[in-house]
Amino acid sequence: MALIVQKYGGTSVADIDRIRIVAERVKKTWDDGNQVAVILSAMAGVTDQLAKWVREMAPLHDAREYDTVVSTGEQVTVGLLALALQQLGVPARSWLGWQIPLHTDGTHGSARIEDIDATELKKRLAKNEVPVIAGFQGVGPMGRIATLGRGGSDTSAVAFAAALEADRCDICTDVEGVFTADPRIVAGARKLDKITYEEMLEMASQGAKVLQTRSVEMAMKYHVPLQVLSSFSDAPGTFVMDEEEIVENEAVSGIAYTRDEAKVTVVNVADKPGIAAALFGPLAAASINVDMIVQNVAADGTSTDMTFTVPRSDLARALQVIEDAADALSYDRVESDPQVVKVSVIGVGMRSHAGVANTMFTALAEKGINIQVISTSEIKISVLIAEDYTELAVRALHTAYGLDAE
Amino acid sequence: MALIVQKYGGTSVADIDRIRIVAERVKKTWDDGNQVAVILSAMAGVTDQLAKWVREMAPLHDAREYDTVVSTGEQVTVGLLALALQQLGVPARSWLGWQIPLHTDGTHGSARIEDIDATELKKRLAKNEVPVIAGFQGVGPMGRIATLGRGGSDTSAVAFAAALEADRCDICTDVEGVFTADPRIVAGARKLDKITYEEMLEMASQGAKVLQTRSVEMAMKYHVPLQVLSSFSDAPGTFVMDEEEIVENEAVSGIAYTRDEAKVTVVNVADKPGIAAALFGPLAAASINVDMIVQNVAADGTSTDMTFTVPRSDLARALQVIEDAADALSYDRVESDPQVVKVSVIGVGMRSHAGVANTMFTALAEKGINIQVISTSEIKISVLIAEDYTELAVRALHTAYGLDAE
Numbered sequence: 181m182a183l184i185v186q187k188y189g190g191t192s193v194a195d196i197d198r199i200r201i202v203a204e205r206v207k208k209t210w211d212d213g214n215q216v217a218v219i220l221s222a223m224a225g226v227t228d229q230l231a232k233w234v235r236e237m238a239p240l241h242d243a244r245e246y247d248t249v250v251s252t253g254e255q256v257t258v259g260l261l262a263l264a265l266q267q268l269g270v271p272a273r274s275w276l277g278w279q280i281p282l283h284t285d286g287t288h289g290s291a292r293i294e295d296i297d298a299t300e301l302k303k304r305l306a307k308n309e310v311p312v313i314a315g316f317q318g319v320g321p322m323g324r325i326a327t328l329g330r331g332g333s334d335t336s337a338v339a340f341a342a343a344l345e346a347d348r349c350d351i352c353t354d355v356e357g358v359f360t361a362d363p364r365i366v367a368g369a370r371k372l373d374k375i376t377y378e379e380m381l382e383m384a385s386q387g388a389k390v391l392q393t394r395s396v397e398m399a400m401k402y403h404v405p406l407q408v409l410s411s412f413s414d415a416p417g418t419f420v421m422d423e424e425e426i427v428e429n430e431a432v433s434g435i436a437y438t439r440d441e442a443k444v445t446v447v448n449v450a451d452k453p454g455i456a457a458a459l460f461g462p463l464a465a466a467s468i469n470v471d472m473i474v475q476n477v478a479a480d481g482t483s484t485d486m487t488f489t490v491p492r493s494d495l496a497r498a499l500q501v502i503e504d505a506a507d508a509l510s511y512d513r514v515e516s517d518p519q520v521v522k523v524s525v526i527g528v529g530m531r532s533h534a535g536v537a538n539t540m541f542t543a544l545a546e547k548g549i550n551i552q553v554i555s556t557s558e559i560k561i562s563v564l565i566a567e568d569y570t571e572l573a574v575r576a577l578h579t580a581y582g583l584d585a586e
Numbered sequence: 587m588a589l590i591v592q593k594y595g596g597t598s599v600a601d602i603d604r605i606r607i608v609a610e611r612v613k614k615t616w617d618d619g620n621q622v623a624v625i626l627s628a629m630a631g632v633t634d635q636l637a638k639w640v641r642e643m644a645p646l647h648d649a650r651e652y653d654t655v656v657s658t659g660e661q662v663t664v665g666l667l668a669l670a671l672q673q674l675g676v677p678a679r680s681w682l683g684w685q686i687p688l689h690t691d692g693t694h695g696s697a698r699i700e701d702i703d704a705t706e707l708k709k710r711l712a713k714n715e716v717p718v719i720a721g722f723q724g725v726g727p728m729g730r731i732a733t734l735g736r737g738g739s740d741t742s743a744v745a746f747a748a749a750l751e752a753d754r755c756d757i758c759t760d761v762e763g764v765f766t767a768d769p770r771i772v773a774g775a776r777k778l779d780k781i782t783y784e785e786m787l788e789m790a791s792q793g794a795k796v797l798q799t800r801s802v803e804m805a806m807k808y809h810v811p812l813q814v815l816s817s818f819s820d821a822p823g824t825f826v827m828d829e830e831e832i833v834e835n836e837a838v839s840g841i842a843y844t845r846d847e848a849k850v851t852v853v854n855v856a857d858k859p860g861i862a863a864a865l866f867g868p869l870a871a872a873s874i875n876v877d878m879i880v881q882n883v884a885a886d887g888t889s890t891d892m893t894f895t896v897p898r899s900d901l902a903r904a905l906q907v908i909e910d911a912a913d914a915l916s917y918d919r920v921e922s923d924p925q926v927v928k929v930s931v932i933g934v935g936m937r938s939h940a941g942v943a944n945t946m947f948t949a950l951a952e953k954g955i956n957i958q959v960i961s962t963s964e965i966k967i968s969v970l971i972a973e974d975y976t977e978l979a980v981r982a983l984h985t986a987y988g989l990d991a992e
Contacts, residue, residue: 196639196642196643199643200643230662233602233662233666234665234666234669236602237602237605237606237666237669237670237673238669238670238672238673241669241672242668242669242672244679244680245665245666245668245669245672245680246665246669248661248664248665248668248680248682249661249662249665249666251661252658252661252662255654255655255657255658255661256636256639256655256658258654259640259651259652259654259655260639260640260643260651260655262648262651262654263640263643263644263647263648263651263652264643264644266644266647266648266651267643267644273650274650274651274654276654276731278684279729279730323685324685325682
């Protein structure tokens with residue numbers, strides 16, 4: 181007997197029939213003698229509709245009222261699933277953030293969880309009742325509903341798994357697990373059986389989009405074993421766990437890419453101490469996250485080109501910030517290119533495998549793909565290339581690292 | 587300066603544009619130097635949709651989960667109206683039942699208000715903030731959301747008006763006030779300027795459907811001055827108040843009708859003591875409300891026909907109850923007729939005016955309408971007639987009592 185937290189996303193609870201299917205799945209786990217707590221998202225599309233109404237009403241809206249409105253989606257699904265479970269003879273009860281309570285900080289709209297009072301939930305679980313908990317929501321310091329930001333239901337699920345000391349947290353979604361690459365691009369992409377938290381973090385932030393980054397960080401911190409799996413099949417999914425629990429690692433676990441970046445080059449900046457701070461300080465002050473950075477020193481040694489990437493949605497704002505800082509910086513001109521993609525190879529195994537980077541550069545060179553910027557971490561090598569080459573690059577790398585399914 | 591509670595129904599907050607119009611109306615009252623608290627319903631149709639989902643999921647549903655689901659409609663509108671008011675520069679804040687808190691009993695699905703803690707609301711009002719309060723909802727004894735039953739937002743509005751000691755409670759709806767008769771039937775129906783609580787109670791329960799009965803009872807108990815008026819025009823509506831405040835009363839204020847009743851006749855019941863109890867006891871035990879009752883003693887004096895009305899939706903159940911009681915009752919047969927309508931003339935003035943009943947019987951006789959059952963109260967005379975004659979009867983009575991607009 182185990183305590184299992186199951187989280188179902190919006191497509192899994194999109195209508196009455198799908199909620200019934202979720203109830204059947206929960207019952208099966210419960211019938212096997214497990215204690216089960218369920219975390220739900222809103223019906224697919226509902227949160228978007230609610231957020232749209234808020235924006236229509238007030239473009240610059242009070243975040244507390246935004247939270248009041250958008251948190252209703254989960255309130256509907258938890259009530260309906262509790263009813264569906266009761267219909268199947270499973271004792272169930274819905275729980276909203278304020279009823280538990282799950283306390284958050286006061287950052288309405290993207291609040292952080294401060295603590296969960298799991299006392300009552302534990303009592304109910306011990307009596308074999310199934311708590312059906314609204315994801316994405318808690319209650320802020322002033323007794324107002326606070327939401328955790330988009331995708332926050334994953335974070336809710338992991339937080340409850342930690343608070344309840346669950347044996348496992350299942351993230352039931354519309355994909356079968358984490359793949360070695362985006363299956364829409366790479367026909368031979370394989371579902372991974374296991375992946376480390378660190379790799380998953382890179383996969384998530386690199387556009388694999390199966391788990392919210394914050395939820396993975398939290399799972400890593402509290403050592404919550406995660407499973408990402410499909411709500412619509414019985415196949416096991418991908419387990420996300422501590423590195424020590426994975427006996428043998430491939431050098432590379434997967435290939436990820438993101439189109440969310442844009443490249444900026446500041447040409448002929450005077451090459452003197454403090455110039456990086458003069459450039460990146462104002463960008464940081466404007467809350468613009470700079471990702472990859474490369475600095476090319478010019479032949480004469482007196483000036484340099486600074487190239488870096490920013491989120492594509494922040495490009496216009498970044499260019500404005502740099503223009504405003506022109507006096508302090510002294511540069512010739514600024515070039516920018518939103519038509520770029522960042523492709524990454526990810527694997528904790530690369531720490532102990534030599535030649536991983538070389539394989540990447542060779543594979544891309546063979547396809548005639550020009551690398552614009554390179555950045556590396558302990559478990560990841562990323563390159564920036566022209567967006568047109570995205571699919572070609574991802575497929576070439578997938579093959580080069582021997583990831584293709586046989 | 588006054589403290590005014592304004593309640594807006596579902597059609598008044600049916601979409602973003604209408605909520606903006608409501609915000610303008612609230613702002614106007616607020617700009618005039620009044621303190622304003624607003625009570626809202628859900629967008630028109632939303633509560634029905636939510637209730638439909640609940641019934642689809644579980645025909646015999648747990649009322650606590652029903653309440654969790656259906657209470658979300660008001661949560662959306664209060665958040666949106668608070669935003670709309672803020673956009674207009676009016677400080678506003680949404681309030682849910684549990685945040686106030688408004689405590690109810692444990693009768694989920696049709697809970698009764700036990701008390702309202704108005705401390706914080708009063709503080710906010712004193713600072714000129716506009717509380718935007720979710721109608722129809724409170725929090726039950728176990729910390730669960732409890733709803734007040736359909737139309738409960740009217741009751742919420744009156745309860746808050748009483749708790750806040752408001753100078754007036756405006757019920758803003760899609761009609762212009764209370765009319766002397768249903769304007770869809772009587773072209774010459776007039777809007778009443780004033781009406782007593784007692785008359786309004788009869789009008790509401792007789793099918794005038796502008797105010798929930800419970801809200802009128804509560805307004806009468808706490809002497810809350812009500813105004814029923816249109817959300818879509820600036821014309822004054824109908825004031826509902828204590829009889830003492832209305833200087834002069836007409837004999838009859840209005841004509842109401844309801845198609846919600848069905849007639850039952852138990853033929854040739856033995857006419858002996860205790861027979862009424864043997865008939866109506868089991869009906870009461872089955873929670874079937876018997877309304878009009880008439881007993882005709884047969885010529886031989888040994889048996890009687892008992893005729894009465896029950897809610898049309900309970901007719902089949904009532905007939906079953908009577909059949910089950912056949913042994914104790916001993917009757918020949920039971921006849922029933924759902925094709926009946928109850929038409930009533932209402933007016934506190936009939937206490938001091940003679941001949942009111944006679945005017946009614948004469949007017950109906952002149953149109954050849956047969957009266958099947960008569961019942962009277964201090965301020966009302968009701969007759970049961972064949973449903974086909976509904977419009978004819980209502981128009982004839984409207985004219986007979988001189989209610990037609992000139």
